[in-house]
Amino acid sequence: MTGRRKILISNDDGIHAKGLAALVEIAKEFGDVLVVAPHMPRSGMSMAITVDSPIRLNKFEKSAHFESYSCTGTPVDCVKIAFDKLLDKDPDLILSGINHGSNSSVSVHYSGTMGAIIEGCIHDVPSIGFSLLDYHPDADFSQVKEFARKIILETLKNGLPRGTCLNVNVPKGNPKGIAICRQGNGRWVEEFDQRTDPHNENYYWVTGYYQNMDNGSKDTDNHVLTEGFVSVVPVKIDITNHEQLEILKSWNLW
């Protein structure tokens, strides 16, 4: 019993990712850190779990107030196995990232970074996902530090309501500040690049571009990111459309 805070960290870019190391450095200021991260990049894994094969867990590093494990599973598997096999009590905070690329708008659904965070939220622990909108292989994650610190500090101070976590995206460059906003509305289009293999069979790579469908709304994550602000979206586990319940009750289903 040290009385120090315990912070669980995962990501979807894998145990060797530069963004993970940057997040660990920030988290160490707030408590003891346990990392459980995929052994290789698992981007786009959403909340996938590994049901058709067993997973492995290997100790990666250990030093004062820090321990890390690599896991052959998905980001959600990483969080689940930390709770079941590595933590003797719930952590005080769960962080994920810093993701290499955006997880704003509808990308929250496909994101392994946010998958880990929604899983943390299901476990009733305050959980925050961080992503940086910089796709350069050697992206500079240090610009996230100041904003992540503020958001972590306020989350520890104020708490989050049960069933709500945070999706934080940081624009490239020097952010102007932090903006609270809703998930933007949009979708990915023209998503597959068709190629032909040496045996004359087709195969497809996922690609495409994001189509913003908010037409100028100023209260979305996409908008504030374009304006140079860090976006903070409160994300819910309960994805029921409660307003629709009464409407459905008027359908002829009985």
Next chain:
Amino acid sequence: MTGRRKILISNDDGIHAKGLAALVEIAKEFGDVLVVAPHMPRSGMSMAITVDSPIRLNKFEKSAHFESYSCTGTPVDCVKIAFDKLLDKDPDLILSGINHGSNSSVSVHYSGTMGAIIEGCIHDVPSIGFSLLDYHPDADFSQVKEFARKIILETLKNGLPRGTCLNVNVPKGNPKGIAICRQGNGRWVEEFDQRTDPHNENYYWVTGYYQNMDNGSKDTDNHVLTEGFVSVVPVKIDITNHEQLEILKSWNLW
């Protein structure tokens, strides 16, 4: 141009699943059917997309008003590639399932069946996922037929608001009727079964049991299923906690 409705179907139990065949039979009553389903079971895939390897698409069957393809990707990849490569206009309806097992409560987040449906909803097409709470390998999906028909008919008649789809779960046996409800609150616990391989290394299988955390609420999918009713939950793409926005704006982040 036939004027007939076009219905896209996917699932996460794979192209050979009995539940898929049952859903195709129901859908054929409503229009021309295009199936794009994973070439093997992809349960627990959530909204995962395949970014680190290319995917394949192979024609599986073709008959009057029916065409099916197997795809090496996830359920979400199946829907995405159907829109990009197989459909010349948006379908009138997207269905997924019938899943072999429950996708109620928090399982909606891990479900590949519902992943395909949320993807359909992102494409602005009325989308409905069906799951049967029967884990027997030879489960009888015919009991779903009557209820699926009613729900499809009412969905086509009334439409669904943009950004909302339906998560339908059917109890085993003879359902008493249909109930409109919210997503139950709960989580999976004790999730990993530890084994030791012949080389004395540990590995883990995901397992565990569902813990209901609603304490007797009668308006949840879990409750109505226990009571023998088909549950219909309207599910939103926008997972922002809108009530939390104003609270976050009062934090000391500036």
